[in-house]
Amino acid sequence: MELVFATGNSNKVAEIQQLVPPIVRLLGLKDINCIEEIPETQPTIEGNASQKAFYVYEKYGHNCFADDTGLEVEALDGRPGVYSARYAGEEKNAGLNMDKILAELNGISNRKARFKTVVSLVIDGKERQFEGLVNGVILHEKRGGKGFGYDPIFQPDGHTRSFAEMGLEEKNKISHRALAVNKLVEYLKQLH
Numbered sequence: 001m002e003l004v005f006a007t008g009n010s011n012k013v014a015e016i017q018q019l020v021p022p023i024v025r026l027l028g029l030k031d032i033n034c035i036e037e038i039p040e041t042q043p044t045i046e047g048n049a050s051q052k053a054f055y056v057y058e059k060y061g062h063n064c065f066a067d068d069t070g071l072e073v074e075a076l077d078g079r080p081g082v083y084s085a086r087y088a089g090e091e092k093n094a095g096l097n098m099d100k101i102l103a104e105l106n107g108i109s110n111r112k113a114r115f116k117t118v119v120s121l122v123i124d125g126k127e128r129q130f131e132g133l134v135n136g137v138i139l140h141e142k143r144g145g146k147g148f149g150y151d152p153i154f155q156p157d158g159h160t161r162s163f164a165e166m167g168l169e170e171k172n173k174i175s176h177r178a179l180a181v182n183k184l185v186e187y188l189k190q191l192h
């Protein structure tokens with residue numbers, strides 16, 4: 001069975017190919033000559049994951065899965081959420097995005113936040129979603145130089161270091177994305 005992972009990053013495809021049953025052959029967007037930007041215009045993380053997977057299924061006729069991730073801050077009513085990439089502007093600058101959150105939380109004691117990844121899988125036109133959640137807190141300043149996005153200001157519950165202070169291997173064991181992808185992999189295994 002061929003399955004498209006809606007990403008332009010072939011490293012990500014190779015990484016997940018290692019986890020899925022060998023009968024599932026993963027393809028990236030380049031493999032199906034999809035080079036345009038896939039629309040992500042929905043107001044929710046679930047909606048965007050779904051939109052991307054159905055776009056590939058309908059336009060290219062391939063079974064597909066797509067992921068979408070956001071950081072939800074409790075005291076900000078769940079923002080930045082679906083707008084995580086461009087919270088401080090269209091330039092998608094991670095430093096400015098973090099500065100905006102730190103400024104908005106200035107003086108606010110509720111620092112609770114969570115990362116949410118939703119994977120949407122579309123097989124023969126039928127959708128299933130898999131969710132990965134990591135609860136944590138927004139720190140008072142950026143800490144650590146690893147990772148990307150909001151990693152320097154997010155500390156997962158039960159840990160004393162930010163995501164950006166952890167190695168990739170350690171973060172990948174507990175991350176929202178890993179949790180969602182593991183659920184997808186378990187589902188694919190029981191199909192075969």
Ligand code: IMP
Binds near residue numbers: 067070071084150163
């Ligand atoms: P995407 O849906 O994976 O493209 O993620 C959207 C945005 O959420 C990214 O541009 C980052 O700002 C943020 N983000 C997603 N995953 C992570 C993560 O693991 N750590 C920190 N920020 C993340």
